[in-house]
Amino acid sequence: MFDTFNLMGTDQITMDIVVEEGNVDVGNTAEPSYEVVARSGCSAQLSTKDTDEHELAIESEDSKVSVGNAAKQSHDVVGVGIDCIFNHAKVSTEADLGPQPDVIHLTSLNVPNESSQISSDADMVEQNKQDALDTLIRISQHKKPKKLNVARVVSEDYKCTPEDVQLIEYIKTLPGKQVVVDIDSAWLNRNDMECLFHGDIQLSGEALSAYIHCIRDEEHLLHREGGKVFLENTFISSLLKRDGDPKMLLNCKEDTIEQRVDNYLQSDMVFIPMNIENFHWYLAVLNAKKSEVHVLDSMGQQITDRRDLYITLKGLERQIKLAAEHKELYQGKWSNLDVASWPVIEKITTQMQTDGVSCGLWMINYMEYWTGSSLSDNVTQDDITMFRFKLPAILWDSRLNTKKGHQNLDHNVDEDGQSSSDVQIIDTPCELSKSSNTSHQIEPYISPYVLPAKVTSTNTQELMFVLCTYIMGIDNAKYLKKHWIQSTKPYPISLSLQKLKDILDVNKSMDTDCFNMAVRMIACNDALFLLEDKYHYMDLQFCSITKFGRDPRLRAKPDINMLAKLLECWPDMEYDVSDCKQILLPFSFMGHFTLYVLNMDTRSIYIMDSMPIPSWFKGDHPSMHYIHNIHYIANNMNAAMELANPTWKDDIYMWRRIVPTWVPRTLNWDLSGFLVINFMHDWNGIRLPCICTNGNDLRTKFLVELLKYKDNESKDNIPEEIQEIIRHIR
Known part of the structure; x- marks a missing residue:
């Protein structure tokens, strides 16, 4: 339970919270396995067989091992090491690697080049680089978000394939401020994806929103047992929470409030990601048919204070009232627009999360599987743990990712984030650095306001x-x-x-x-x-x-x-x-x-x-x-x-x-x-x-x-x- 805190300047909060009985599977925490499978001294090549099976073959003088799963579809292209393609690097392996695990994590793609032959033809080098990038522009074969033809998402679907690992290792080599994912304005640069590479960091709102937009792209997930669904992202959720403050002025011209309210009122269920600031993510589902708010929290009933939810509902209520002042609202599905008065019902009664950092991953899986009355697919903590490491590949491969085909293979991005390529740079926290001994003069056009050359005023x-x-x-x-x-x-x-x-x-x-x-x-x-x-x-x-x-x-x-x-x-x-x-x-x-x-x-x-x-x-x-x-x-x-x-x-x-x-x-x-x-x-x-x-x-x-x-x-x-x-x- 939270330590009780005081929300100053807010009306007294009255919410009816009901807990429903039910059983939910609780998984065990498992860390992904890491294994080095490639070392210097052998050659790597991409071979295509007549049977339309693609595999990455690694050869040495004494042994030959096959790494990766065969892709059964002729249009499936796998990613291989960038350095291997560019430099014709020789890669060695131990004679007996034993059975390959389901998930193989390579430590690096930066293989030392001991015997490379550098072509004098610059055009050939550039063509090789483009060919390498083409191998990374893959046709997605992921089953998440859940596809229409997939009856059940199983544990294997949460795990990285060897091809995923190759791709993820490539992403790790990119400059920190280079944007690698842009899915419907949810931007992630290389630094933003750091939370997906480590199992002890909470996910950022941007990473969660990018996946939410991928779920939106699956048409069948917008129509479920409980009716038509609208999936909100984390940014808009934060705006709703902000507008729950009665002192905050609302402005339809600066915010798409009318369109947002229309989207909600046309839906039977609205899924809103909720964040207890710097602490915990959970899902709130507005069920219009029942005029109820359903809470899906991976911690079960461990967290009982839903004050942040009440503030968010008040923000939505204010936006609905403002939209009603400008147009006539459709109320065919929502009989009660006073959403802050809807009873709150806890739908997950058993704790499913067994670590302290995966709440965001649980939340987006609830968004993907909640039908309105139950979860369509089983998911465990083991699945969630593995899903974190697969998520970078899923986001990269998404057809919505406009940055997939625009990466700079030279990594020619300076430490301030400026690039000679067309890669967009977004703001990220800077590393703490010591100050320079030289003075930084004001750069031209930094501010439209010009400072006086000499200060004469004493006021x-x-x-x-x-x-x-x-x-x-x-x-x-x-x-x-x-x-x-x-x-x-x-x-x-x-x-x-x-x-x-x-x-x-x-x-x-x-x-x-x-x-x-x-x-x-x-x-x-x-x-x-x-x-x-x-x-x-x-x-x-x-x-x-x-x-x-x-x-x-x-x-x-x-x-x-x-x-x-x-x-x-x-x-x-x-x-x-x-x-x-x-x-x-x-x-x-x-x-x-x-x-x-x-x-x-x-x-x-x-x-x-x-x-x-x-x-x-x-x-x-x-x-x-x-x-x-x-x-x-x-x-x-x-x-x-x-x-x-x-x-x-x-x-x-x-x-x-x-x-x-x-x-x-x-x-x-x-x-x-x-x-x-x-x-x-x-x-x-x-x-x-x-x-x-x-x-x-x-x-x-x-x-x-x-x-x-x-x-x-x-x-x-x-x-x-x-x-x-x-x-x-x-």
């Missing part, structure tokens, strides 16, 4: 306006990835220009890295040496290590040694936590920030929350609204304090709790992080001064303070013109 408001206008005007994807702020002590944090630009976006909440950088700036301020009373400032590492919000039965026990390290003094500061009068602990969950101040002298906890306590709260004391958070903090802090301070014998949970009335309040959820950082900066140990709650002012001043960071290790990456403006802002 702070004017200078901040110039700075923000320039940054908001930057839309060059390459330039936005540059790191403008960086600090490596006590652990690395790097802020790209994109993250700094997002600070000014009124629709975005505080970024974790930006918040942690700001805490570091406060905690390492030299002025703290002058204070008689020592404070210890903590950042969001506490939340990250303890993994607040996860089901306690799913999360690992926090590492107490790591928590105790959070109580050590900051770099270049000299104090011990046992000497500190107060500890300032920020807490964040689902983008909402709260500050807890632990006063060691008075044994008190100050709770500073910028969101007012909801009107539906009926507790005897305001602090009861935060009781679960306090219990969680106290348990972990007590353990950490015992390790960091051997004299510690107290229990924080028993301390007096204070919810001050003088804390600045706002109904804007996204501003809570900006206000909490001000609380930490301005707290004098007794109360807060008057703090501005204007969103634009808070965001602008926060950005300026970050740019003024004197220990910034990437300062040289900031253009001199920007630095000049920063120096003039007081």
Whole structure:
């Protein structure tokens, strides 16, 4: 069960949740087998026999083995090693490999070329490369998503064939930012597919959406026992959840709301992928005939809090009402449009998932097999585990993948993602890198707003306006990835220009890295040496290590040694936590920030929350609204304090709790992080001064303070013109 959390500023949630009886098969976790089958010293060739069987033959002087399954259809083409084709590399194998496993994972296709003959004819080389690429443009023979002529998807259909492995190994050699899958605007570059190559990473929304679009392409899967089906993707699901916030303005011109609502109302069932942020995926099915919401969760009944589902349903309800204001809606199938009032019924009553990372894979298989009353095909954890590694081949081979035939065989993509080919590049997180010693000047046409050659104004408001206008005007994807702020002590944090630009976006909440950088700036301020009373400032590492919000039965026990390290003094500061009068602990969950101040002298906890306590709260004391958070903090802090301070014998949970009335309040959820950082900066140990709650002012001043960071290790990456403006802002 989730730790209970508070959803501020939202109406009281009332949902009827019904659990249906039923039995579901639970599989065992199995890791895929990895085996090296090819080594240097033999030759590889692609042979085609008159019987229309295709096989990859590997020969040596003493032995001959056949790798791969024979393809029985004359149009089936298999992929072979790129380097083998280009360089005529010799590949060796041991004399006796024994029986071949069902799934063979090659470690690499980069076979050393010891005796290659390089042709002097450039045209011949290019033709060889194109021939090699043609072998990778295969006609899909996968049975997933489930094909019309397939009675049942069996375990073998989830496993990689040797040809799949060859293809996947080729994909792994591509540059990280090269787009390899584009299926109905679901883009995946090489880096995005990393979650499909490793069994310990949760799948991204983009990877899930790409497969959902493949399911959509199977016409028979759009008409099931329960009626006509509409399969939504993860991006639109996130928009529905966003629009569940009553403060969010809806706009039909900027969003295809009317078309979306039409698609839903024309369907008997709408499948919506649900995500508990950075934690868990499950499927929600809107059954219009029954006016019910059916939940298919691979964890069975382990997760009972469906608050995110309620918010998403409220978002859909708002979109339906907005569409109704612009046109007459078809209601032949939906008798009740108040979807947030529909009862929620749990359809999976037995836990099927036995690991902690495959929930997304389970979710898309539920989308593929749910008929409206049951799953059409059996699936186990073993199948799901193997399916992860096959999914890259399925996505590549899809007829919808527009990037399949446009890969750059030279891999001529530089580290910034620019390519001489026609391959599209999409934004991906940059690796943390050390700053260059040379200054990066502003590139031409980076922003439509031109900076003055010389700063003449001394008006702070004017200078901040110039700075923000320039940054908001930057839309060059390459330039936005540059790191403008960086600090490596006590652990690395790097802020790209994109993250700094997002600070000014009124629709975005505080970024974790930006918040942690700001805490570091406060905690390492030299002025703290002058204070008689020592404070210890903590950042969001506490939340990250303890993994607040996860089901306690799913999360690992926090590492107490790591928590105790959070109580050590900051770099270049000299104090011990046992000497500190107060500890300032920020807490964040689902983008909402709260500050807890632990006063060691008075044994008190100050709770500073910028969101007012909801009107539906009926507790005897305001602090009861935060009781679960306090219990969680106290348990972990007590353990950490015992390790960091051997004299510690107290229990924080028993301390007096204070919810001050003088804390600045706002109904804007996204501003809570900006206000909490001000609380930490301005707290004098007794109360807060008057703090501005204007969103634009808070965001602008926060950005300026970050740019003024004197220990910034990437300062040289900031253009001199920007630095000049920063120096003039007081």
